Amino acid sequence: MKIPVHTASHQYDVLFGYSFLREAFASLTAITDRADRIIVLTDEHVWAAQGENFTQAFPFAFDVLVLPGGEACKNFEQYTACQTYLLEQGATRKSLIIAFGGGAVGDLSGFVAATFMRGIPFIQVPTTILAHDSAVGGKTAINHPLGKNMIGAFYQPQAVVYDIAFLETLPEQEIRSGMTEVIKHALISNAAWLEELFARPIYGYTAEQLEYHLSKGTQVKADIVAEDETEQSVRKYLNLGHTYGHAIEAASGYGKLSHGESVMIGLIYCLLLSERYGNITRDFTVRVLRYALSQQYPFEAVAKFDFDILLSYMQKDKKAEYGILQFVLLEEVGKPFVQKVDANTCREVDAELRQLLTEVHV
Numbered sequence: 001m002k003i004p005v006h007t008a009s010h011q012y013d014v015l016f017g018y019s020f021l022r023e024a025f026a027s028l029t030a031i032t033d034r035a036d037r038i039i040v041l042t043d044e045h046v047w048a049a050q051g052e053n054f055t056q057a058f059p060f061a062f063d064v065l066v067l068p069g070g071e072a073c074k075n076f077e078q079y080t081a082c083q084t085y086l087l088e089q090g091a092t093r094k095s096l097i098i099a100f101g102g103g104a105v106g107d108l109s110g111f112v113a114a115t116f117m118r119g120i121p122f123i124q125v126p127t128t129i130l131a132h133d134s135a136v137g138g139k140t141a142i143n144h145p146l147g148k149n150m151i152g153a154f155y156q157p158q159a160v161v162y163d164i165a166f167l168e169t170l171p172e173q174e175i176r177s178g179m180t181e182v183i184k185h186a187l188i189s190n191a192a193w194l195e196e197l198f199a200r201p202i203y204g205y206t207a208e209q210l211e212y213h214l215s216k217g218t219q220v221k222a223d224i225v226a227e228d229e230t231e232q233s234v235r236k237y238l239n240l241g242h243t244y245g246h247a248i249e250a251a252s253g254y255g256k257l258s259h260g261e262s263v264m265i266g267l268i269y270c271l272l273l274s275e276r277y278g279n280i281t282r283d284f285t286v287r288v289l290r291y292a293l294s295q296q297y298p299f300e301a302v303a304k305f306d307f308d309i310l311l312s313y314m315q316k317d318k319k320a321e322y323g324i325l326q327f328v329l330l331e332e333v334g335k336p337f338v339q340k341v342d343a344n345t346c347r348e349v350d351a352e353l354r355q356l357l358t359e360v361h362v
């Protein structure tokens with residue numbers, strides 16, 4: 001299956017398949033033939049779990065830099081290590097980067113590609129469920145201790161090669177994390193699809209079922225970034241759950257709580273806000289929370305942080321304008337909108353969330 005992504009700056013395809021890396025790259029020779037060398041950026045967990053499969057199937061010679069695992073690679077230190085490696089290997093403007101990993105490797109590699117010699121091509125080869133989101137749409141970044149994804153660029157990949165076979169070694173926490181973004185894509189687009197997702201556990205999908213849900217999520221994202229590449233308008237909808245979620249993620253220390261686990265907490269916070277500003281009912285919020293609790297999302301994390309700490313991170317959210325926070329909320333499922341919310345209301349809803357967590361159990 002192929003999903004075209006047409007952004008204002010660049011057009012490319014997301015290719016889906018199973019154990020099809022060789023075949024997929026055979027269709028990308030227009031990109032690979034131009035490369036004077038290929039450098040694979042990956043992380044230690046991905047390389048340990050899937051490096052051999054990658055090496056056997058990847059049809060070209062390559063050099064590889066193996067970075068620290070997961071979120072630990074998305075920082076200045078590893079960004080510099082990548083640039084140094086590229087320079088030492090003699091990479092040029094004609095070199096091609098392959099980002100082989102999850103969203104952390106993808107976001108870092110994209111930013112490295114965007115800035116090495118002012119921009120060289122890169123291809124995303126995702127290995128997580130979450131990466132149906134991160135590999136598409138061209139948001140690249142590293143974290144800053146003061147905030148998530150604070151240093152980055154919009155820079156589109158040349159292609160995305162999504163081989164579902166690579167997902168087979170994903171740990172449970174990462175399945176949970178990735179499925180949050182699938183649920184987010186359903187929340188902002190399609191009530192019937194959301195019902196399909198809530199009808200079963202998030203663990204144990206077959207490769208075919210995963211491809212079905214990941215391609216649906218990718219299509220939602222592709223449609224939005226085609227309309228608004230640089231988050232001037234509708235792209236903000238993809239940030240549902242992220243204002244509060246990023247605050248929890250940053251406050252807990254990057255990599256402790258996964259991105260998707262943090263965003264699931266942020267989604268419940270947004271549903272509570274949507275009860276005030278939209279037509280979301282308390283019954284619906286409780287239903288989503290019950291489902292998330294039943295899937296072992298770690299809501300106990302909320303109690304570890306005072307609201308003021310979370311607020312200080314939220315105030316740095318990229319959607320904030322003139323000091324006022326903006327949240328993506330839901331009128332109803334499939335109808336997102338952007339709402340300015342003052343700090344007092346944020347505090348009240350934070351207290352509501354903490355109260356709800358004492359009342360609702362699986």
Ligand SMILES: NC(=O)c1ccc[n+]([C@@H]2O[C@H](COP(=O)([O-])OP(=O)(O)OC[C@H]3O[C@@H](n4cnc5c(N)ncnc54)[C@H](O)[C@@H]3O)[C@@H](O)[C@H]2O)c1
Binds near residue numbers: 045071136
């Ligand atoms: N650019 C975007 O639009 C966008 C969208 C969503 C999320 N993100 C970013 O993506 C990051 C999260 O991405 P992620 O959830 O993919 O996490 P990740 O890249 O940190 O990967 C999760 C963990 O699983 C390991 N792993 C990855 N693939 C594996 C595999 N196939 N087998 C075994 N282990 C594997 C990794 O080493 C890591 O330890 C966050 O930094 C988030 O901010 C970016």
Ligand SMILES: O=C(O)C(=O)C[C@@H](O)[C@H](O)[C@H](O)COP(=O)(O)O
Binds near residue numbers: 133137149231235
């Ligand atoms: O693609 C987008 O746009 C998104 O917001 C997708 C999010 O899932 C993703 O986590 C993104 O990196 C968040 O961006 P940020 O600008 O809020 O850091």
Ligand SMILES: [Zn+2]
Binds near residue numbers: 181259
């Ligand atoms: Zn996200």
